[in-house]
Amino acid sequence: MRLSQATLGELADGVARPLYDRGQGVGILHFGIGAFHRAQQAWYTDACLNAGEAGWMIEGVSMRSAAVAHQLDPQDGLYTVTERSSGAPRTRVVGSVREVLVAGRDAAAVADRIADAACRIVSFTVTEKGYCRQADGSLDIPLAREGFYPLLADGLARRRAAGLFGLTLLSCDNLSANGRQLSRLMTQYLEETDRDLAAWFADTCRTPDSMVDRIVPATGEDDLRDLEARLGLRDEGAVFTEPFSQWVIEDDFAGPRPGWDDHGAQIVPDVAPFEAAKLRMLNGAHSLLAYAGLDRGHTFVHEAIADPHLRALVEALMADAMPTIAAGPGQDLPSYAEALLARFANPALHHRLAQIAIDGSQKVPQRWLDTLAARQARGLRSPAILTGIAHWLRHVRGDVRAVDDPAARPLAELWHSAGRGGIVGAVFGPGGPLASHWQPDVKDVAAIDAHLDSLASVA
Known part of the structure; x- marks a missing residue:
């Protein structure tokens, strides 16, 4: 039996689970919803929602394949995070992810979500190569057309046309000055495709630098079997990590944000x-x-x-x-x-x-x-x-x-x-x-x- 909203009551005792209404609004769209995001940013956001904040559910976008969608969508976006150390493992069900879209298949839905007034943050864990940089650091335009850039540009253009406010674009990848790099690369893409939108992007959007630190190994079949024996349910989207977690974010947002800093994140002037x-x-x-x-x-x-x-x-x-x-x-x-x-x-x-x-x-x-x-x-x-x-x-x-x-x-x-x-x-x-x-x-x-x-x- 798979983990899902309907089967939460079948979980073994002692497993923490979401305490909030998961039907609330989606405030974050995330590109690259792999294991790291699920163990880090989505985990912090789940803590905010459990503390009573609202409007910060996450819509995930899988860039490369439908594998994560096949893991999470049949589970209503639910998955577990298990912290492992020398002691007994600690497992928690995370409910902050609404669903997973697939970039190629669901391009229109991705742009719809970015263009929605409820969306305030677009975040990224697409790995270093997902930014489509050339050896000199500039944007590889032909390669960028196959990545997140056209999807983001489409959504931003629709926000601009509707007279909506800009967004916070939050890179969580291991790039030096990741926010500044994202801003520079996105500007280069827009200047090639829509100069008016490039000006609007510069005026209304923000790209804070951030640093993320948590070791998240790839999940194996043995991990899933052991977890199923403990939970009484099968979780195809499970992630396993260490107890340590650090997230440092530059205080430069285009609008509201979750209170991540109430749950261990650091909001600082300089990352x-x-x-x-x-x-x-x-x-x-x-x-x-x-x-x-x-x-x-x-x-x-x-x-x-x-x-x-x-x-x-x-x-x-x-x-x-x-x-x-x-x-x-x-x-x-x-x-x-x-x-x-x-x-x-x-x-x-x-x-x-x-x-x-x-x-x-x-x-x-x-x-x-x-x-x-x-x-x-x-x-x-x-x-x-x-x-x-x-x-x-x-x-x-x-x-x-x-x-x-x-x-x-x-x-x-x-x-x-x-x-x-x-x-x-x-x-x-x-x-x-x-x-x-x-x-x-x-x-x-x-x-x-x-x-x-x-x-x-x-x-």
């Missing part, structure tokens, strides 16, 4: 210090664990961080990153580093390294190269990150394991043309796809080459 710490320390360490951990035969994060060699690399990476971050008021970076190591070691999460390794070409600049560039400007190096780059380059060669990355083919072609002796310069040197973020000097190239040589004999 940059929190964002830099997350990208360079947590995400940077995750990517290092992923590529180096896979090469050392590990499967999960908690296994990789238990490897003394990898733990030492991660500690060195964090130590190198901390001086490059201008900490905000009350931000204790050494304590943050210690907390991250403890979170990585959580054996209940089963966070797969292969999941973290996806789309590395989109992640490496913010996670590693910003730190390298900042230290290079001070005459300093980061051997741990250079080691990570060697593992990543070996990964994208394409003959070690399957590579899930939008740049997989061009990177493999660079390997074919440049070879092991020239791949560093081909990727990071002048004209390389990542040259705009950081260019290695002779010593950096030698260090990465030496690591690649040492990895050549790895099976």
Whole structure:
């Protein structure tokens, strides 16, 4: 029997559930309703609704496939969030999602929702590649026409024609200055398609920066079976996560918003210090664990961080990153580093390294190269990150394991043309796809080459 509004009464005792009218208005449309959004933004919004706020139900939009719609729509949008740690798991039913639309199939319905006066916020977890940026950071217009941009533009045009107010566009993706990037890219798209709408967008909409932090591993069939045994109901949309959660949002909204800050979110004047710490320390360490951990035969994060060699690399990476971050008021970076190591070691999460390794070409600049560039400007190096780059380059060669990355083919072609002796310069040197973020000097190239040589004999 599936979880649904009709079967809520069949849930096992002790499972928290929605206490509010789920037929109320939809105030948020969310692009990219994957597991992370369901464990983070929708989870915070559910807490607001349970506390008595109204008008903030979420309409989700699946960008790539109908899989999430097939999970949630038969369940009336209901799903569970289970927090796992060394103790007993804690499960809660989240009810803030009304339904899931599919971008291609339901394009008209998506635009209708954006154009509805009740909608005040459009949010995003579309991953780094969902923003359709070219290597220089500008918008890839042909690719953008296949993403969220035309859907958003259609809805905004209809709001403008109806004389409605602008919206808050809230990026929750791991991009540095994500709100500013979204504003710049959306403006570029509108200037290509509707200059009048571009002016209205600039005048009436807001795009606050935000930083989100919660580890959400991919859900497996064993997870679903174990949950069903505990709940007495089958939940195809279940997500599993850690107890820790952080959401920091710039105080720059076009209109009303839920009281997320009453439930643990932080509304601040400047997100940059929190964002830099997350990208360079947590995400940077995750990517290092992923590529180096896979090469050392590990499967999960908690296994990789238990490897003394990898733990030492991660500690060195964090130590190198901390001086490059201008900490905000009350931000204790050494304590943050210690907390991250403890979170990585959580054996209940089963966070797969292969999941973290996806789309590395989109992640490496913010996670590693910003730190390298900042230290290079001070005459300093980061051997741990250079080691990570060697593992990543070996990964994208394409003959070690399957590579899930939008740049997989061009990177493999660079390997074919440049070879092991020239791949560093081909990727990071002048004209390389990542040259705009950081260019290695002779010593950096030698260090990465030496690591690649040492990895050549790895099976």
